[in-house]
Amino acid sequence: MASLLGRFCRKLVVPGSAHGSRMTSTTACGSETVKSLNLYSAINQALHIALETDPRSYVFGEDVGFGGVFRCTTGLAERFGKNRVFNTPLCEQGIVGFGIGLAAMGNRAVVEIQFADYIYPAFDQIVNEAAKFRYRSGNQFNCGGLTIRAPYGAVGHGGHYHSQSPEAFFCHVPGIKVVIPRSPREAKGLLLSSIRDPNPVVFFEPKWLYRQAVEEVPEHDYMIPLSQAEVIREGSDITLVGWGAQLTVMEQACLDAEKEGISCELIDLKTLLPWDKETVEASVKKTGRLLISHEAPITGGFGAEISATILERCFLKLEAPVSRVCGLDTPFPLVFEPFYMPTKNKASSSSSLSSPSKNTHFLIHGFSRLL
């Protein structure tokens, strides 16, 4: 997989909500120590920093003690002790419920759900309790210290239960935040922001990138703001919006389109809830076309929300219908994975990306090949 590099320096702005974390200036990233890390190492670094900077923070979940099934929690138990980093019984509703209790007492609880596919037993605790904790109490109580981390997305051989992208379920819940990083450097900054954000956050990590993505990651403590989308590639003909691992696919599609003379603007949403409508809106007003891509099944996926919002706001500026290149409406298959996935050729051949000059001929038929 191609690593996404280079232009990230310009967007490393740190928000003012940090709890004593050190800030980094955008231009200084060259002089700060950086190390080549993959995604799980970057996450690991973020967790080390989080536990170091707040003595009342905890990391727990199934198998986190020895380092976790994806090695995201290596070294934590040895360094911070078994009372702060520990294994839990195999019970997602217990993990999240316990985390809510800890967070409600003013601690930071960074809980791990082993695979996003297994998050559903905790859905009641997340939706009915965590999301409403502050609101229903009239702000007398809150569980903002809760962060739920889960590996999500295709991995090549995961099948139904090791490949799911459930972000859409959570984007429908007022009161929580949903954050998805695209690369190691982003992951570290976004995870630290999520942990320190005073609201419960569901943080999905693209498991495909745990080892595959390698990037220069600053070693110090830095945060990337939530609810701020980033234009990672500027263009003028079409806007592409995505998140997580899908951005590497879309980057390829952009390169291919460029060969045909189509200039693509690529946006990483980063935070899906609450999402940065302004950045996408500004971009679409500039380009006049929008293509959204995600691995999750197309029907009811988060792409629908983006599409509807942009249509409301940019209708008169649009030159073509909003296009969605997503997973099929099936459970995530094993042997059929290459056919299921929204690959770059699906993106390229979608009506929006092919021949933008023939704008009057855009037919929804282009979609039928995908659906």
Add this chain to the structure above:
Amino acid sequence: MIITSTFLYSWRWIRMTCQARQENTCTCRPCKPVTLKHILYGKLCTQTSLKTQYLSSFLYYSSSFSSPLLLVLFADMAIWFARSRNIVFSLRHNLNLPGILIKRDYSPRPAFTNSQLSSKSSVFLDSFTSLRHESTAVEKQLDLVQQSDEENPDQELDFPGGKLGSTSKMKFIPESSPLRVPCYRVLDEDGRIIPDSDYIPVSEKLAVRMYEHMATLQVMDHIFYEAQRQGRISFFITTVGEEAINIASAAALSPEDVVLPQYREPGVLLWRGFTLQEFANQCFGNKADHGKGRQMPVHYGSNRHNHFTVSSPIATQLPQAAGVGYSLKMEKKNACAVTFIGDGGTSEGDFHAGLNFAAVMEAPVVFICRNNGWAISTHISEQFRSDGIVVKGRAYGIRSIRVDGNDALAVYSAVRSAREMAVKEQRPVLIEAMTYRVGHHSTSDDSTKYRAADEIQYWKMSRNPVNIFRKWVEDNGWWSEEDESKIRSNARKQILQAIQAAEKWDKQPLTELFSDVYDVKPKNLEEQELGLKELVEKQPQDYPPGFQI
């Protein structure tokens, strides 16, 4: 003669200690057709502990020259020790009756260990039951679970969970015990203390305060219920029949203990100082409601009183209580988490999650289950097949007790003891308080549709916790008829005033619809708020009055 008698004593003792001897399956030397040679070698039965083996060796070898009477005494003590370790232990525990409950010596368990349940705690449970109940059936039933008499000590098996004895006899543990777990009570139906009860004494001041709160709770239930019937509030849940659980448990806790309620425990909040006006404000959702009018009535919450906000989903508070308890443990606070659940709620997955987590994390949590017989219209016979909830404690490695929930003194003692255990030993405790839900599930329910009216009457009249406690308080000379009418009329007046005031006040300002979803209002909510304000200003007639824009 002396030597012979000593020899015979040690010999008898060896034989008696080997239980397998009786089955002729023991293969250790003293029990096989034994010759003098075996005793001389000092190789003893593997049933006995190392300590007693040394003791026996000492006995044997010194029998020839030391004082024989002393040795005989020793041998007898050794017999006691080897055979009835448990009983001796429990006797030692019980030497300070009735101080047993006031001055307890719990050796504090080290924090953060993953050690299995120590034998001490199971002994405590055994001694407690054997204390009050002469029925040997109870002891037997415990023995059945603890130790199979077919165990072959030579075939000890090692598994990841530790060592186990094995048995070649296939025996299933019965699904139920011949006797149900007995219910701890102190007061009888006439409000008299049952002779020889263990209980923590309650002073006049405390008893009167408890009774006053129980009476106030009754009046509050009655008036708010009527207010709902009159359409003044939308919904209400009463605690009729469960006043003792509400007040006595609250009285047994310290104000620093964090309470996570279900929804039928407003008495806990009342005890802690939540005013009648505050109750009324929440029910009307007016501008003074701490909850800012967002939830249905009876969903009280107060951070000042360490009382988490009630939420409708059942049992979700149980794993949260485990987390709260763990936080208190890490901060080394002298406090525990206390959480309530009904009989129905124990069927939820969160019950399993909450108890298991609390046990594994060794969190100081007191789980109080109000077994009132009904989950809306579902009787407990349709809820579980176990002997109630108390037996489930053992499944999680949690100490548990069943208590008469209509007996305020018993509830007080049990909760107080459980709280001390939870804090001192840093462990969860489970209390099953047996009671009856006299009222309907809520104002949306008519329980006469699914249960007999005379069943309800019986519990209301003959097993009424408030009446029982009043009798006891009156018998002590601490309460009179005059006090009774005074408390009831005062409570009534205050509650009516509170309701009238709460009803008149304005509702919350409209902006509170949009705040607190997150710590800071996000852009989408700012936009939605603007849009709604415009709409309401344009068409005020379509919207209820009293909401300041």
